[in-house]
Ligand SMILES: NC(=O)C1=CN([C@@H]2O[C@H](COP(=O)(O)OP(=O)(O)OC[C@H]3O[C@@H](n4cnc5c(N)ncnc54)[C@H](O)[C@@H]3O)[C@@H](O)[C@H]2O)C=CC1
């Protein structure tokens with residue numbers, strides 16, 4: 001496995017990566033070059049500068065994992081990654097304290113004109129009257145987005161005896177109470193705040209959410225901090241609001257168009273830099289020793305884990321699964337994928353509906369990831385490497401397949417059962433059911449037959465007349481091809497005089513062997529199946 005790292009991550013992270021995979025470090029690689037070589041890599045690790053867009057993702061022929069060493073994933077085209085079945089992982093918690101502390105630092109800086117005073121002193125101007133500031137004590141701070149960072153900022157600013165108000169339409173009231181923030185509307189926040197700090201992700205909805213209209217509502221003399229993403233506060237509107245004296249000061253860590261962060265001298269034009277009331281930092285929110293150490297090792301573990309099939313942790317484009325749940329669900333994922341993989345190997349009718357019914361103990365879990373495995377198994381014969389758990393639902397939808405999950409707590413005989421019902425475009429439904437015993441998986445119902453077999457790499461399903469000698473025939477034919485039978489099970493159907501034979505073998509069963517069997521009188525239909533696990 002090969003991993004490319006395009007932005008600096010900590011030494012501990014690099015060491016971990018090198019222990020597990022081949023790593024190429026190409027810091028600040030020009031985009032054109034990256035586009036050329038991305039095809040050689042199974043994973044890419046970036047921070048916020050590398051644009052992992054659709055073009056790059058599509059050129060990543062082997063790409064399985066995109067690792068964002070940090071929090072925001074707005075530099076990654078999640079839709080394109082998901083469509084291609086590429087897992088995106090990040091480290092959302094590693095730098096939140098760093099970002100919250102910088103926010104508080106910037107707020108104090110604009111309250112007390114610290115950077116301007118420092119610059120003044122350095123150039124021999126010690127007139128302190130010029131730099132008289134205001135206190136945080138007793139002021140109202142409006143926090144937009146009370147998530148991981150916003151809530152840390154709330155807790156810190158409360159200790160400065162500020163009144164904390166917050167606007168976040170997506171969280172329960174209990175979260176406001178927990179962090180001692182009064183819940184307000186955006187208009188109320190704008191009207192009441194002496195300081196405003198924004199901590200939302202950058203989305204279509206949040207881009208420019210503080211713009212010309214919002215500046216009409218703010219208190220004259222408000223001070224703003226943006227330590228989240230460039231463009232959440234519209235830069236042009238901010239520029240005008242500062243020039244008009246509406247905004248007394250602003251601290252900006254992030255720009256709509258970001259400069260290069262690795263260049264000592266660079267022509268970077270942004271009108272905000274011309275305003276003495278604006279202080280800026282070069283996207284420093286996550287740049288602490290502690291945060292980078294956290295992030296480096298976390299992203300290395302996330303990427304290696306994802307490459308090895310670990311489907312829990314900080315995966316941005318898969319349903320959330322906790323590590324303990326993953327262990328519980330692991331064998332069910334294997335089982336549902338195996339059951340899904342059976343369909344197109346024994347049926348030709350295109351599928352229109354997949355129903356996955358969870359019975360017993362398993363019905364209490366969030367089983368979305370198990371359903372995704374059933375879809376992955378189903379589509380694999382058709383799409384080969386083009387399907388993964390990440391894009392299985394999307395691919396199924398594109399193929400006109402509807403997916404339905406059901407759950408039933410009551411169950412007989414087993415502690416858990418997964419029933420997979422697959423309905424073809426001809427309206428006929430094929431049904432499989434399976435269960436697990438610890439790590440072992442068993443299919444217990446196969447198209448109306450009660451069975452109990454372990455799906456393995458190489459198998460054959462034989463529908464035969466229930467007459468003596470069939471087992472011997474099968475043994476002979478497979479023997480002629482040098483194939484050992486590792487397990488065999490017979491399930492007779494007394495009502496029509498047929499039987500189903502399930503055969504597990506140690507090698508792939510060649511087409512010629514299946515053809516020979518199908519020529520025998522006693523055999524109605526033999527089908528070789530492979531790759532169920
Ligand atoms: N400057 C830097 O170096 C760093 C910047 N960041 C950025 O900080 C921001 C916040 O990160 P986290 O706190 O980890 O994110 P989070 O996802 O934990 O919290 C975001 C909060 O914003 C809320 N939200 C979403 N849309 C909203 C809207 N329209 N109005 C109000 N609230 C809304 C969500 O409900 C959520 O509670 C992100 O943009 C992230 O990329 C993160 C780390 C470092």
Ligand SMILES: O=C(O)C(=O)COP(=O)(O)O
Nearest residue numbers: 047048069070071072286
């Ligand atoms: O983690 C984030 O969202 C950040 O903005 C930090 O970006 P960085 O990794 O320092 O380029």
